Structure formats: C-alpha cells, structure tokens
Amino acid sequence: MKFELQHTDINSKARAGKVTTDHGEIQTPIFMPVGTVGSVKAVHQRELKEDISAQIILGNTYHLNLRPGIGILEQVGGLHKFNGWDKPILTDSGGYQVFSLAQMRKLKEEGVTFRSHIDGSKLHFTPENVVDIQRSIGADIIMALDECPPGDSDYKYAKSSMELTHRWLQRGVNHFKSTDPKYGYSQTFFPIVQGAGFRDLRKQSAETIASHNMEGNAIGGLAVGEPTEVMYEMTDVVTDILPADKPRYLMGVGTPANILESIALGVDMFDCVMPTRNGRNGMLFTSEGMINIKNKRWADDFTPVDPNGSCFVDHHYSRAYLRHLIISKEMLGSQIASIHNLAFYLWLVGEARNHIIAGDFHQWKTMMVKKVTTRL
RNA sequence: GGGGAGAUACCAAAGUGGCCAACUGGGGCAGACUGUAACUCUGCUGGCUUAUGCCUUCGUAGGUUCGAAUCCUGCUCUCCCCA
Numbered sequence: 001m002k003f004e005l006q007h008t009d010i011n012s013k014a015r016a017g018k019v020t021t022d023h024g025e026i027q028t029p030i031f032m033p034v035g036t037v038g039s040v041k042a043v044h045q046r047e048l049k050e051d052i053s054a055q056i057i058l059g060n061t062y063h064l065n066l067r068p069g070i071g072i073l074e075q076v077g078g079l080h081k082f083n084g085w086d087k088p089i090l091t092d093s094g095g096y097q098v099f100s101l102a103q104m105r106k107l108k109e110e111g112v113t114f115r116s117h118i119d120g121s122k123l124h125f126t127p128e129n130v131v132d133i134q135r136s137i138g139a140d141i142i143m144a145l146d147e148c149p150p151g152d153s154d155y156k157y158a159k160s161s162m163e164l165t166h167r168w169l170q171r172g173v174n175h176f177k178s179t180d181p182k183y184g185y186s187q188t189f190f191p192i193v194q195g196a197g198f199r200d201l202r203k204q205s206a207e208t209i210a211s212h213n214m215e216g217n218a219i220g221g222l223a224v225g226e227p228t229e230v231m232y233e234m235t236d237v238v239t240d241i242l243p244a245d246k247p248r249y250l251m252g253v254g255t256p257a258n259i260l261e262s263i264a265l266g267v268d269m270f271d272c273v274m275p276t277r278n279g280r281n282g283m284l285f286t287s288e289g290m291i292n293i294k295n296k297r298w299a300d301d302f303t304p305v306d307p308n309g310s311c312f313v314d315h316h317y318s319r320a321y322l323r324h325l326i327i328s329k330e331m332l333g334s335q336i337a338s339i340h341n342l343a344f345y346l347w348l349v350g351e352a353r354n355h356i357i358a359g360d361f362h363q364w365k366t367m368m369v370k371k372v373t374t375r376l
Numbered sequence: 377g378g379g380g381a382g383a384u385a386c387c388a389a390a391g392u393g394g395c396c397a398a399c400u401g402g403g404g405c406a407g408a409c410u411g412u413a414a415c416u417c418u419g420c421u422g423g424c425u426u427a428u429g430c431c432u433u434c435g436u437a438g439g440u441u442c443g444a445a446u447c448c449u450g451c452u453c454u455c456c457c458c459a
Contacts, residue, residue, distance in 0.1 A: 036412050058411075096411040104413090117413040148411075192411090223410040231410095252411040273412045280415045281408085296405070326415085334415050 001141070001188040001215045003247045011362035013239055013266035016353045019216075019247055021140045022185035023080065023088040026055045028247060028268040029352050031259065031345045032090060034276065036060040037067060038083045041276050042334040043342065045084050051311040052342045053350070056087060056140070058271050061133050062094035062101075065123065066116055070136045078138025078183045090271075091139035093130045095146040095192065096252065099224060107147065109164070127172035131179065131189070138183050143218065144172045146192040151225030158196035165194045166208050173212055190249060192220040193238050197230045206241035217242045218249040219267070223258070232261055239266035256285050256348055256372040260365050263352050270349070275341030280334040282326045285344050289374030291319070293337070298323045305336065311343040348372075 002020040009015070019026040033040045033048065035057045040048060048054040059079055064070075068082070076082045079089055097114065098105060104115035111126035127145045134142040146165040149158055169191050176189040191209045195201030209217050219238050222231045235250060242248050249269035250262050259270050275285065282294040286306045291298070298319045305322055306314040313336045325333030348368075355361040 032411095034412065041412080042415080060412080063412085090411095092411045094411095097413090099411090101413070143411080146411095218411085220411065249411090254410045258410075270411095272410050273414090274410050277412060277414065277416085278409060281417090282415095283409080292407085294406090329415060331415075337415095 001186065003216065003245065005245055007357050008244075009264075009356050009361045010359065012264040012365070014263050014352070014356045014361050014365075015244075015266060015268060016356040017247065017268060019088075019268075021056075021088045021188075023086060023140055024055070026088060026269075027350070027353060029259075029263045029349045029356075030055055030269050031349045032056045032058050032269060032271040033342050033345075034058045034271050034273045035083075035085075036273075037063045038079055040338070040342070042280065042331070042338040043276070047339055048085070048342075049087075051313070051339055053346050054087070054342065057085060057089055059089055059091045059137060059139065060094070060097075061091050061130050061137070061143075062097045062114065062123075062125070064091070064137055065094075065133050066118055070133055073138070074136050074182070078136075080138055088140040089138070090141035090249075091134045091137050091143060092251070093134065093143040093145045094125050095143065095148050095220065098146075099148040099150065102150075107164075109167075111145070111168075112147075127168040128175040131172055131175045135179060135182050135187060138181075138185075138187075140185070140187060141216065142176065142187055142189045144169050144189065144191045146194055146220055148221050148224060149194070149196055151197065151222075151230075153196045155198055155201075158194075158198055158201055161196070162194040162201050162205050165192065166205070169209070169212065173214070188215045190214060190216045190218045192218040192251065193242070194221045195234070196221055197226045197234060199233070199237050202234045202237045203241060206238040210242055214246075216247040216249060216269075218251050220251045222250065223253045228258070231258070232265065235262055235265045235267065256345070257369045259345075259349065260352065260369050260372070263349070263356075264362070264365055275345045276338045279337035279341040282323075282333075282337065283341075284337060285341050285372070286376070287344070287347075287368075288371055289376040290372075291376045293319060293323045293326055295323075305340055306344070309340060309343065310347050311339060313339050314343070 004018045007016040017028040033054050038059055080086055098112055106113045114123045130145045145168050147161045149161045181187045191212050191214055193205045193209050195205040247268040250267040253270055254272050284291040284293055287308050301319040304315050305317050317336055322336050355364040
C-alpha cells in the first residue's frame with residue numbers, strides 16, 4: 001500500500017490524499033461502506049460502483065469467520081472473488097465485537113473468547129489468529145485486534161484496556177510481519193489508537209501506535225457513548241501525533257457532521273453503519289438536512305427523494321413512494337434509502353476533498369455542518 | 377321456520393361485580409440508531425389536561441347494586457348450524 005499526501009488545508013488540519021492498493025486507488029478523505037458479512041446490506045456491487053462510487057468497503061472478521069467461514073473463503077480465493085467486489089476491502093478485526101457483544105465474550109491476556117451470537121458455540125480470537133483470518137479473507141487492509149472500551153470507561157479501566165491493546169498490537173505486528181499474503185496481492189496492517197476519553201492516554205497510545213511505523217493508523221474507541229465534544233477532542237489530540245505521511249482512519253464514525261469535523265481534524269478514512277442502518281430504518285441524510293421519511297409530512301410529497309442527489313434513486317423515486325415502501329417494510333425501501341444515503345456520504349467526502357484542494361474547505365465545512373444537522 | 381353464538385377503543389381481541397380508561401397484537405403518531413446480534417428498538421395512541429385530577433366510553437334503552445364492560449329485562453344488529 002502507498003499513501004500520497006496531495007494537499008493540506010491552511011485553515012484546518014484537513015488533507016487530501018491518495019491511497020494505492022493492489023485493488024486500486026482510494027481518493028481521501030474517503031467514506032467506506034460497511035459490509036459486515038461480505039455484503040453492504042441492501043446494495044449490490046454494481047450499485048456500489050456506479051451509483052455510489054464506493055472506492056473501498058469493509059468486512060468483519062468475527063462475522064465472516066462464522067459465516068461463510070474461512071474454509072469457503074480460502075477455497076474460492078478470498079472475499080473479492082466470493083462477493084464480486086474487485087476494489088479494496090478493509091476488514092475489522094472483531095475488536096468492535098468486544099464492545100458490542102460484551103455480554104457474550106471473555107477477555108484474557110491471550111485473547112478474547114466469544115459465544116457465537118448465532119449458535120452459542122465458542123470462538124477464540126487472538127492478535128495472531130485474527131491476522132491469519134484476515135489474510136484468508138484477503139483484506140487489503142487488516143486491522144489489529146484491539147479492545148474497544150465503552151465511552152464512559154473510568155481512567156483505571158481505560159488505561160489497562162489501552163495497555164492490553166498495545167500488548168496485543170505488538171503480537172499482531174510480529175505475526176503480520178512473519179506471515180505472507182495468500183492470494184498474490186499485498187496486504188497491509190493498521191494499528192489502532194485507544195485511550196477512551198482521556199487526553200494523556202490518547203497521546204500515549206498515539207505515540208505507541210506511531211512507533212510501530214505501519215503504513216496507516218487507525219483511531220478506535222470513539223463514538224461509543226462519549227459526548228461528541230470528547231470525540232473531537234480525542235481525535236484532535238491523536239492527529240497531532242500520528243504521522244502526516246500515513247493515512248488516518250477514524251473507526252466507526254459517523255454522522256455527516258462528525259465526518260466533516262473529523263476531516264477538519266486531519267482524518268482521512270471513515271466507516272459507519274449509519275447510512276445503511278439508519279436508511280433501512282427510514283432516515284435519510286441529504287445536503288439540506290435529515291429526513292425521517294416515516295413522518296406523515298412526506299406522505300404526499302411527490303418530489304424526488306433528493307433533488308440535489310447524484311444517483312439514480314434520488315431522481316427516479318419520490319419521497320411519498322419511498323415513505324410508502326419503508327412503512328410497508330418493502331425491501332425496495334431499504335435498497336433506495338441505503339443507496340441514497342451511501343451516495344450522499346460518498347458525495348460529501350468527495351466534495352470535502354474538492355474543497356480541500358480548492359482551498360476553501362473551512363468555510364464550506366462550516367456552512368455544510370449547519371445544513372447537514374438540520375431536520376427537514 | 378327451528379336451534380345456537382355474539383356485539384369492547386381505528387382494526388382484531390382479552391376482560392364476565394370493585395385492582396378497568398380497560399391485557400395483548402396490528403395499525404397510526406413520534407423518537408433512537410456511529411469499526412452492524414439491528415428491514416431493529418423505545419415511547420405515546422378516548423377527551424380535558426398533564427395531576428396520587430376530572431369528564432365521557434365497552435351495540436341500545438331501562439333495571440338490580442354502595443359500586444356494572446361484567447348481573448337482569450326489552451329493543452336493534454351480526455354470525456353459525458338445521459330445515
């Protein structure tokens with residue numbers, strides 16, 4: 001993987017860059033649609049490419065390991081072959097499941113044991129075997145196994161959790177360096193900053209992560225219950241330390257406003273389930289504000305889903321029709337809403353990039369944050 | 377023509393003397409959702425007003441009772457079975 005830093009904003013820490021992988025280039029800042037089980041829910045690959053202009057998508061180690069299982073993925077030659085997505089794929093390590101499936105896991109120095117949410121069977125993840133699994137999945141970008149502690153963790157817990165993540169990181173890096181890609185293209189490995197809501201821990205973690213000198217770095221453990229200002233503050237602290245010549249990935253974030261603010265703080269890569277999940281639940285993000293399409297006021301609004309939108313569904317369908325579909329729980333509703341939201345997210349980061357390059361990012365962002373947080 | 381069952385809030389359906397403004401589900405109206413256990417979850421859904429308050433409601437008209445959606449009588453309507 002290669003990263004080229006192309007422009008840096010004068011009035012903020014925003015950057016425009018280019019990541020190059022064996023599966024193609026990624027223009028940053030970028031948003032990466034989440035496809036947990038190898039599928040961006042309700043969206044097919046041609047739509048991802050042509051309507052949404054996605055440049056990279058996510059998969060998840062925990063979920064893909066359960067289904068279809070590593071055997072199948074190795075047999076077919078990796079996830080790209082399996083799901084028909086020939087652009088880059090990044091896989092999360094299962095660190096988020098340490099947080100989201102907290103009731104069904106046990107943390108130990110060695111690793112983490114999950115109770116499968118599907119059949120209750122035991123799964124053991126270590127910093128080493130999640131590298132193996134991600135190599136088998138064929139991810140272009142492999143994430144380190146981390147512990148993602150809740151946003152309201154106290155200092156003592158946050159510190160010991162961070163230290164565990166750091167020890168795991170060393171093991172993960174060692175293992176990554178001693179193993180090879182399985183399918184003939186290169187894979188890279190991103191470590192993850194932790195430290196919950198504490199500046200000194202975040203600082204310490206960012207320094208530790210940076211010292212491993214990997215090709216890119218991630219910021220984890222944010223947007224997990226802490227106040228938004230804390231999230232920005234932590235991001236700010238961390239991006240001051242992480243090297244400028246490597247991409248920075250803020251994991252799991254976020255709302256359109258979160259993304260704009262974080263771009264201004266020097267983040268290059270984002271992923272979030274919000275455009276897809278909230279879309280399925282009837283929430284649309286647009287350049288003029290947020291729409292709860294289930295609200296009665298849209299029942300007879302026969303204007304386009306998003307007149308400013310860039311993709312087919314935005315102009316082909318009306319708000320009234322989309323509301324009808326979502327309320328009737330029709331699959332097409334989920335599809336339209338997901339495609340629209342993802343296309344908007346990709347448009348948003350693309351515009352951010354254009355404005356960074358043009359030099360007026362800061363004022364554009366200020367205006368855009370206002371719009372995007374409006375409720376229509 | 378004979379016999380039987382039933383009418384409860386927008387719909388369906390519990391409740392068969394006080395704990396009933398009335399279970400529950402659907403529908404409706406809002407809200408939530410941030411590295412996806414999520415096409416999911418939460419709240420409200422008679423009126424006034426928001427209170428340990430009042431008023432009006434369980435087909436309809438009366439009655440019994442301290443007290444009725446619940447018991448009795450008349451009426452209206454619906455459904456099922458047999459002719």
